[in-house]
Amino acid sequence: MLAIKLAYRNLVGAGLRTWLNVIVLAFVLFMIIWHYGILDGWNEQANRDMQAWEVGNGQYWQENYDPYDFFTLEDSHAKIPEVLQKASSDGIVTPILISQASVYPDGRIQSMLLKGIDPEQKVIAIPGAELNIESEAMPAGRQEISAIIGKRMAKNCKLKEGDITTIRWRDVNGTFDALEVKIVAIFDCNVPSIDGGQMYININTLQEMMQAPNEATLFVIDEDYEMSEDISGWVYKEFDFLMTEMNEMMKMKKVGGSVLYFILMLLAMLAIFDTQVLSIFRRQKEIGTYIAMGMTRRQVVSLFTVEGAMHAILAVAVVSTLGTGFLLWLQSIGFTMPAGTDDMGIAIAETIYPVYGAGLIIGTSLLVFVITLIVSYLPARKISKMKPTDAIKGKIQ
Amino acid sequence: MEQSTLITIDNLVKRFPVGKGEFTALNGINLTINLGEFTGIVGPSGSGKTTLLNIIGSLDNATEGDAVVMGESTSNLSLKSAAKLRRKHLGFIFQTYNLLPVYTVFENVEFPLLLLNMSGSERKKAVMDALEWVGITDKVKSRPAQLSGGECQRVAIARAMVKKPVIVLADEPTANLDAANSHNILKMMVKLNQELKTTFIFATHDDKVIKYLKRKISLEDGKVVKDEFTKVKGE
Numbered sequence: 001m002l003a004i005k006l007a008y009r010n011l012v013g014a015g016l017r018t019w020l021n022v023i024v025l026a027f028v029l030f031m032i033i034w035h036y037g038i039l040d041g042w043n044e045q046a047n048r049d050m051q052a053w054e055v056g057n058g059q060y061w062q063e064n065y066d067p068y069d070f071f072t073l074e075d076s077h078a079k080i081p082e083v084l085q086k087a088s089s090d091g092i093v094t095p096i097l098i099s100q101a102s103v104y105p106d107g108r109i110q111s112m113l114l115k116g117i118d119p120e121q122k123v124i125a126i127p128g129a130e131l132n133i134e135s136e137a138m139p140a141g142r143q144e145i146s147a148i149i150g151k152r153m154a155k156n157c158k159l160k161e162g163d164i165t166t167i168r169w170r171d172v173n174g175t176f177d178a179l180e181v182k183i184v185a186i187f188d189c190n191v192p193s194i195d196g197g198q199m200y201i202n203i204n205t206l207q208e209m210m211q212a213p214n215e216a217t218l219f220v221i222d223e224d225y226e227m228s229e230d231i232s233g234w235v236y237k238e239f240d241f242l243m244t245e246m247n248e249m250m251k252m253k254k255v256g257g258s259v260l261y262f263i264l265m266l267l268a269m270l271a272i273f274d275t276q277v278l279s280i281f282r283r284q285k286e287i288g289t290y291i292a293m294g295m296t297r298r299q300v301v302s303l304f305t306v307e308g309a310m311h312a313i314l315a316v317a318v319v320s321t322l323g324t325g326f327l328l329w330l331q332s333i334g335f336t337m338p339a340g341t342d343d344m345g346i347a348i349a350e351t352i353y354p355v356y357g358a359g360l361i362i363g364t365s366l367l368v369f370v371i372t373l374i375v376s377y378l379p380a381r382k383i384s385k386m387k388p389t390d391a392i393k394g395k396i397q
Numbered sequence: 398m399e400q401s402t403l404i405t406i407d408n409l410v411k412r413f414p415v416g417k418g419e420f421t422a423l424n425g426i427n428l429t430i431n432l433g434e435f436t437g438i439v440g441p442s443g444s445g446k447t448t449l450l451n452i453i454g455s456l457d458n459a460t461e462g463d464a465v466v467m468g469e470s471t472s473n474l475s476l477k478s479a480a481k482l483r484r485k486h487l488g489f490i491f492q493t494y495n496l497l498p499v500y501t502v503f504e505n506v507e508f509p510l511l512l513l514n515m516s517g518s519e520r521k522k523a524v525m526d527a528l529e530w531v532g533i534t535d536k537v538k539s540r541p542a543q544l545s546g547g548e549c550q551r552v553a554i555a556r557a558m559v560k561k562p563v564i565v566l567a568d569e570p571t572a573n574l575d576a577a578n579s580h581n582i583l584k585m586m587v588k589l590n591q592e593l594k595t596t597f598i599f600a601t602h603d604d605k606v607i608k609y610l611k612r613k614i615s616l617e618d619g620k621v622v623k624d625e626f627t628k629v630k631g632e
Contacts, residue, residue, distance in 0.1 A: 002511060013499025013540075289495040292456060293556075294484020294512050296477055388456045392495065 003299065007307040011314070018311070021271055025315035025368065028268040030323045032261055032364050037327070037354030038335055039257055043250045045190070045349050047243065052125045053191045055242040056220035060084065060093075060234045065217055073100050073113075074170075077215045081231050084219050092225040094121035095216035097206050101169040103181075103199065105157040112153070112197045114169055116206030116216075123222045126194065130185035131202050144180035145205055150195015154186045161186055167199065171211045179209070190349045265368070269375045276308050276379040287383055288391030297384045304383060308376020312369040319365075327356060403467060403564060403596055404430040404453055410461035411448050411619075422448040424619040426462070430598065432563070435590045437599040439607055440616035446600035447568055449616070453598065454487055454566045455479035467563060484512050488557030488595075492569035494549040496541040496556075502528070503537040506555045513560060527559035531585055547578030554582065558589055564596045571603050579605045 011018045051057070065076035080088070080095055087093040094117065101114035119128040131146050144164055149157075159165060161183055168178040181201070189195045207213050219234075227236065280287070290300050334351035411423040422445045430436055438446045451457040452464050455471045456479075463472045467486055474482065483489075488509075496505050506527055510520045528534045531551040541549055550570060557565050567586075571579035587609055590597050599606055607613065615623035 002514075005511070009504060010499055013497075013504075015499075285493070285495055286497055289489075289491075289497065291480070292454070292483060292489045292491075292495075293509050294480050294482075294487075296480040299480075389451050392456070392491065 003302040003306045004310075006303050007310050010303075010307055011310055017275065018314070021275055021311045022314040022318060024271045025268050025311055025372070026318040026323065028264045029315055029319045029364060029368055030327070031264055032368075033319070033323075033356060033361060034327060034330060034354060035257055035260060036254075036360050036364070037331070037356045038352055039250070039253055040357060040360065041331075041334075041355040042253070042349075042352045044355050045352060046246055046250070049190045049349070050243060050246055051239070053189055053194045054124065054220075055239060056094075056123055057223045057225065058221050058239050059237045059242060060219040060221070060231065061237055062217050063233050063235055065098075070100055073098055073217070074172075074174075077172075077210075077212055077217045078233050080214050080216050081234060083229075083231060084216075084234070087221070087225055088118070088219070091120075091122055093219045093221045094118050094123040095203060096218050096220065097203050097210070097212065097215060098217040099169050099206065099210055101167050101199070103157060104166040104168070105159055105163075108157075110157055110197075112167075112199055114167065114206060115198055115200050116203030117200050118203050123220050125189070126200060127185060127187050128200070128202075130187075131200070144182045145201055146184045147181040148185045148187060148200045149183060150187055150189050150198065152192060152196040153198060154183070156197070159183050159186075169209060171209065173211065177209065265371065268368070269371055272308055272311055272372055273375045273379065275311075276304065276376050279304065279307075280379050280382050284386070284391045285394040287386060288388050288393070291388040292392060297386075300383050301377075301380045304380035305373065305377045308380070309369065309373040311376075312365075312372035315368065316365045327354075330354060331356065401432045402429050403432050403434075404428070404598075405465045406449075406453075406462070407465070408462035409449075409452065409459050409464055411445070411452065411457070412460045422619050423452075423459075426619075426621055428614065428621065428624070430596065432596055433590065433594045434612055435587065435597045435610060436612040436614065437601055437607060437610040438614045438616055439599075439601055439610075441602060444616040445619040446602075446616055450566050450568055450598065450600040453564075454489060455482055484509070485560075486563045488560065488562040488565040490550070490553050490557045490565060490567035490570045492572045494541070494546075494553045494573075496549055496552055498541055501538050501540055502533065502544070502552050505541070505552055506559050509556060509560045523559050524555075527555040530558060530589060531555045545578075546573050547575075547582065550574060550578070550582055551585070554585065554589075558593070558595065561593060562595065564598065566598050566600075568600045569603065570599065571601070571606055576605060579603070583609045 062076045062078045064072050066072045077097055084093055084095070088095055097116035099114045101112055103110050103112050117126060117128045119132040121128055127148065130148050149159060154160060157165070163183045164180050165183070166178055167181050168176055170176050181199070187195065203216070207215060230236075287300055290303070291297065295303075331354050334353040336351050337349070406426050406428040409423055409426040410421065412419040412421050426449065438449055440446055448457065452459055452471060453466055455466065455474055459472055463470050465471070466482065469478070469482055471479070497508065500508070503524055506524045507520050510523055515523070525534065528537065531554050533548060533551045533555065536544060536548060536552075541552070544552065550573075557567075571582060574582065583606060586597055589595055599610065601607065610627065612626050613623070614621055
C-alpha cells in the first residue's frame with residue numbers, strides 16, 4: 001500500500017514527465033485495441049458474409065468436385081439424390097450446378113464460371129428471384145436467357161443491367177454451344193468468390209444447356225437441415241472446413257498486425273524503460289534520502305517498479321475515460337477500406353466496423369501492464385546495488 | 398544528573414579501497430555519546446567526520462570495531478534492521494537538504510511518518526507541529542524549488558524532527574546558508590534539543606555551528622585529537 005501511495009504521489013508530482021509517458025502508453029493501447037478491433041470486425045463481417053452468400057451452414061459436394069481444379073468441373077455433377085431433392089423442396093438446401101464457360105462482352109473473351117441456381121431459394125443471399133421476374137417479363141420468342149452478375153464481374157466485363165452478351169459453354173458430351181444472355185440484375189456482394197468471374201442463371205436452364213437434367217455440383221444447406229445419413233456420391237463439407245481458407249487468411253492478417261503491435265509496444269516500453277533508467281540516475285539523491293529515512297532497499301525497488309507500472313494503470317484509465325467514446329465513435333462510423341482493397345480476393349466490405357471484445361480489451365491492458373511492470377523492475381534492480389552514502393550525495397555509479 | 402548512553406563507539410576503523418591500496422578514513426575511534434547531547438564532530442575536510450556520522454546512522458559499516466547505537470551493534474545489523482533503526486530513532490539533516498523535489502513542504506515533512514504507518518490525522522497534527530517549530534507553516538503547499546535555501550533547511554529540520562527521533566545526525570547543515578540563516582537554524586536546533594531532549598550530532602567545520610556546540614569532538618586524519626565539553630554562551 002505504501003508503495004502505491006508514494007508512487008501515485010511521485011507520479012502526480014512529476015507532472016508533465018508522467019503524462020508524456022502515460023500519453024504514449026495510452027496511444028499504444030488505443031492503437032492496439034482499435035487495430036485489432038478492425039481485424040476482428042473484418043473477421044466477423046467476412047465470416048457473416050461468407051456464410052450468408054456462399055457457405056451456408058455447410059455443403060454437400062459431388063465427390064469429384066474440387067474448387068481449386070477447374071478441370072474437375074466436367075465430371076463433378078451428378079443426379080440430385082432423393083433426400084436432397086426433398087430438402088430442396090422444403091427450402092432447407094439449395095442445389096448449384098457449375099460449368100466452365102466464356103463470356104464475350106464487346107467482342108472480348110473472358111473465362112468464367114456459369115452457375116445454375118434455384119430462383120426460389122432462400123438458403124443463400126444471391127438474389128435468384130431477379131431471374132424469375134425477368135423470365136416472366138420476357139416476351140415470347142426471345143432467344144436470350146436471363147442472368148445476374150455481381151458488381152465485380154460487371155466492372156471487369158464492363159456490363160450493366162439490361163446488356164445482352166454472348167456466352168459459350170460445353171455440354172456433358174463436350175460439345176460447345178453459345179447463347180445470348182441478358183443481364184437482368186447486378187448485385188452487390190462483399191464475397192469475391194461469389195461475384196468475381198461468375199454468372200448466375202436458372203438451374204433448370206443450365207441443366208438443359210449442359211444436357212444434365214436434374215443434376216447439381218453442390219448443395220448449400222441452411223441451419224434447419226439435419227444431417228441423417230451419408231449420401232452416396234456426395235461428400236459433406238462442414239462449415240469450419242469451408243471457412244478454413246478465410247480463417248487462415250485472417251490469421252495471417254493478425255500476424256501482420258502483430259508486427260505493428262510489437263513496434264508500438266517496443267516504442268512505449270522504450271519510453272518507460274528510458275524514464276526508469278533516467279530516474280535511477282537522476283533521482284539518486286532521492287533514493288539515498290528514502291534509505292536514510294528508513295526505507296529498505298526492497299521498498300525503494302518496489303516503489304520505482306510500482307511507479308513505472310502505474311503509468312500503465314493511468315494509461316488504461318485514460319483510454320477508458322477519453323478513449324472509450326472515441327473507440328465507440330470509430331465503431332459507429334467504421335473504417336472505409338481504400339479503393340481496390342476488394343480486389344485482394346478475400347471477403348471485405350467497403351467499410352469495416354471494428355469489434356472490441358472484452359478479451360481484446362482486458363488481454364491487451366493486462367499485457368501492457370505486465371510488460372510495463374517488467375521494464376520498470378529491470379532498471380529498478382540497480383537501486384539494490386547502490387551505496388546509500390553515495391546515493392545521498394548523488395554520485396553517479 | 399544521570400546520563401544514559403546512546404552511542405558507544407569502540408575502536409572503530411574504516412578503510413576505503415583506493416586504486417590497489419586502501420585509505421584509512423577512521424582509525425581507532427573510541428567515543429560515547431549520551432542522550433540530549435548537542436555534539437559536533439569537527440575537523441577539516443577529509444578528516445572522517447561524514448564517515449563517522451554515516452556509520453552512526455547505519456548507512457555505512459565499520460571495517461573494524463563497532464558502533465553501538467541505542468543498543469544495536471551497527472556492524473551486525475541486517476539491512477532491514479538498519480532501516481528499522483533509522484526509521485524509528487534517527488533523523489537526518491543534509492548539507493544539500495535532500496528534499497523530495499516533487500513533494501510539497503507538507504508531503505516532505507509527512508514522509509517519515511508514512512513509513513511509520515501513522516494514521517492520517519496523527520500525521521497531519523505532527524507535520525503541522527513540526528512546521529510550527531521551524532516557523533514555516535505558511536509554506537505547506539510550496540514545493541522545494543519555490544523555497545529559499547534557509548527555508549529548505551528548515552523543512553529538512555522539520556522532516557528530521559517530525560517523528561521526534563532520539564538522535565538527529567546533521568551533516569554540514571549550514572554549509573549552504575548565509576550567516577543570518579545559519580544562526581536562526583542553529584538557534585532553532587538548540588531550542589529543539591532543550592525542549593524535546595533530542596540528541597544532535599553535527600559533522601561540521603563551520604565556526605558558526607561550532608559556537609553553539611556543547612561538545613566538540615575534533616577529528617584529524619581519522620583520529621580523535623580532542624574531545625571537549627564547552628559552556629555555550631547564554632547557558
